[in-house]
């Protein structure tokens with residue numbers, strides 16, 4: 151009887167344990183999806199060695215003070231170091247004045263890439279604090295962004311570790327993207343405020359890419375898609391330098407663009423414009439020829455070649471190009487037509 155009673159009690163206790171355990175298991179289940187419960191394990195810690203110093207170039211508007219940002223970055227650094235052994239170091243910082251780039255996140259990325267291009271070997275990540283104005287799907291404003299070319303130009307809106315950690319892990323997860331839960335979930339969690347943790351699988355992938363060179367675009371696509379993408383980005387940075395009238399730097403970038411994709415008509419055309427501005431008309435014309443050989447319907451390239459011929463004094467050839475540009479729907483500036491009529495003594 152005693153025994154029976156004991157057994158029943160046992161069963162009861164077991165049952166009670168089970169009932170009590172359920173919420174606990176639920177909680178553990180939650181954490182079990184992240185690396186948080188593993189942080190103090192010695193094996194886990196050993197996997198994080200050696201520490202990689204991540205050199206951060208900080209770019210701010212005036213939404214936060216520099217010391218606030220520094221404090222925030224060092225808090226985030228600790229959260230990242232205990233998970234993957236990466237420590238942040240702010241290398242340098244500067245204040246930015248945006249022009250029209252805020253309307254388009256890609257333009258923002260190109261602007262930052264161009265502004266920091268000469269220092270690109272000295273830093274790993276460029277962290278820009280910014281107030282987004284371009285809305286994304288669903289009409290919402292983004293909280294953070296990372297470029298998908300070099301995976302090194304990061305943007306965050308608020309000093310919220312979830313946002314920064316999310317964006318800073320993206321460059322190490324370029325093959326993987328978002329996860330269902332934890333720090334790599336898309337969109338800030340509506341509840342709980344400490345979703346700072348990677349899932350074990352995401353952490354593994356971060357560790358795999360931990361030592362990546364940030365000056366090299368990681369391969370995320372097939373080569374035939376990768377090359378045009380890379381080439382386009384160099385071309386865009388080169389175009390920023392052209393706008394700034396820094397012709398040497400612009401040519402270097404356009405050369406890089408053309409090395410990556412030798413069939414890039416727009417890059418030839420833009421390089422030709424720079425040669426024209428430097429009064430190197432033969433080189434300019436060679437580039438326009440190349441652009442037109444690749445794309446015979448490239449109206450702007452006819453216009454640009456027409457200008458180069460005009461400056462060289464080859465008015466007949468200039469007229470020929472202007473006519474082709476016009477036929478392709480390009481609107482020739484009236485002043486240019488007037489000048490060409492005057493110097494050539496012809497009407498068309």
Ligand SMILES: [Zn+2]
Pocket residue numbers: 316320328335336
């Ligand atoms: Zn994301």
